Amino acid sequence: MADRYTEHILTSLSDGLMVVDETFAIVVCNPALEEMLGLPASKVLHQPLAKIFTQAPFLCQQAASTFQSGKTYVNREAFLPRRDGTVLTVSLTTSPLFDSEGKIIGTILVIRDRTRMRELEAEARRLEALASFSTIAAGVAHEIKNPLLGIRGAAQLLQEELPTPELREYTEVIIKETQRLNTLIETLLDLTRPQRLKREPQNIHQLLDRVLFLLQLPARQKGVTFQRHYDPSLPPIWLDAERITQVFFNLLQNGLDAMEHPGVITLTTRVAAESQVLAPDRAPTHFALIEIRDQGTGIPEEIQDKLFTPLFTTKSRGSGLGLVISYRIVNDHGGRLLLKSRPGQGTVASVYLPLSKQG
Structure with a gap:
């Protein structure tokens, strides 16, 4: 009975949990940790902690400190690189594991994903x-x-x-x-000025194709092609077509500007899970995700936090308002605009728009 409850607890936890023994081999891991790592338990169990977390030495160091001192360290925040190249912001809590005689026989590690927060x-x-x-x-x-x-x-x-x-x-x-x-x-x-949105049900793919038509000549001149991966099941979305078209134009133009060599800009649409975009002050709903991925130079990490700052620009002839305006338009629709970039590997712009009429 106790083993069954333990299994249910491990499965139900939203935080990643693992236990390492005195040799720092992983002897327990739960499904949430598998999801964080992008690895199945079969690839994690009985492996040295340092082998699985080669890019997260802080985790191994804190586990060792807990094992040696017998102290619990709570909510130490750090970055956890994943195998797919993304980086999570996490908090780590480590506690000693004792046997019935009070001897330390391992370390319990709890990893909480704070990226969305x-x-x-x-x-x-x-x-x-x-x-x-x-x-x-x-x-x-x-x-x-x-x-x-x-x-x-x-x-x-x-x-x-x-x-x-x-x-x-x-x-x-x-x-x-x-x-x-x-x-x-x-x-x-x-x-x-307060914006009054003229919302009507719109086919998001038609809006995207309209922008692609406008940009086909400059794209051809740079040797850039557009690849479309549209989800045909996406329903019409209640939005202001003129303003959302402006957002797509700004983002695609930025992608073109970043492409110094011939390449591909990929447009993908799909339904996004609520948990990806849900803010505490917004009612639960489903979202359409429009993702624009370029193969440009990428954005240096030190300036990524400034991208939505008014008048900030990396272009020689830019006003520094395009992204700010796009951000506001998407926010006024009850959605979110996110940018993720890696220098030398391009940028991904993700536009989340609510599928509900209210937004």
């Missing part, structure tokens, strides 16, 4: 930063807009009075640059 915390920080930026941007944009209109008007009047085409070229530069700045200011103001 850290992503939600980062999202909350981004939303807070965007709200603060919007307040400042609204004031600054209004202060700049009126003088800018004055400069443009004066340049237009001056252009009419100048006698030669050569001199009028200079005023044309002023007019074009003030128009460019005015467009940037309007974009900033759009970030500060």
